[in-house]
Amino acid sequence: MSAELKTCPFCGAAPESERTPFSRLFRIVCPKCEIEMHRVTKESAVAAWNARAEATQ
Numbered sequence: 001m002s003a004e005l006k007t008c009p010f011c012g013a014a015p016e017s018e019r020t021p022f023s024r025l026f027r028i029v030c031p032k033c034e035i036e037m038h039r040v041t042k043e044s045a046v047a048a049w050n051a052r053a054e055a056t057q
């Protein structure tokens with residue numbers, strides 16, 4: 001199962017993703033809007049991000 005990140009729903013930029021070392025959460029952030037999304041797993045973070053992208057289109 002592949003998890004692909006959609007572009008930012010607000011500005012269309014490609015989001016960046018990383019695991020935060022301090023909170024141990026997976027973080028997805030738009031470099032332009034600085035909108036962030038944090039989830040425990042990468043899968044749930046990507047799903048949440050993509051759901052948001054779809055909801056605003």
Ligand SMILES: [Zn+2]
Nearest residue numbers: 008011030033
């Ligand atoms: Zn953005």
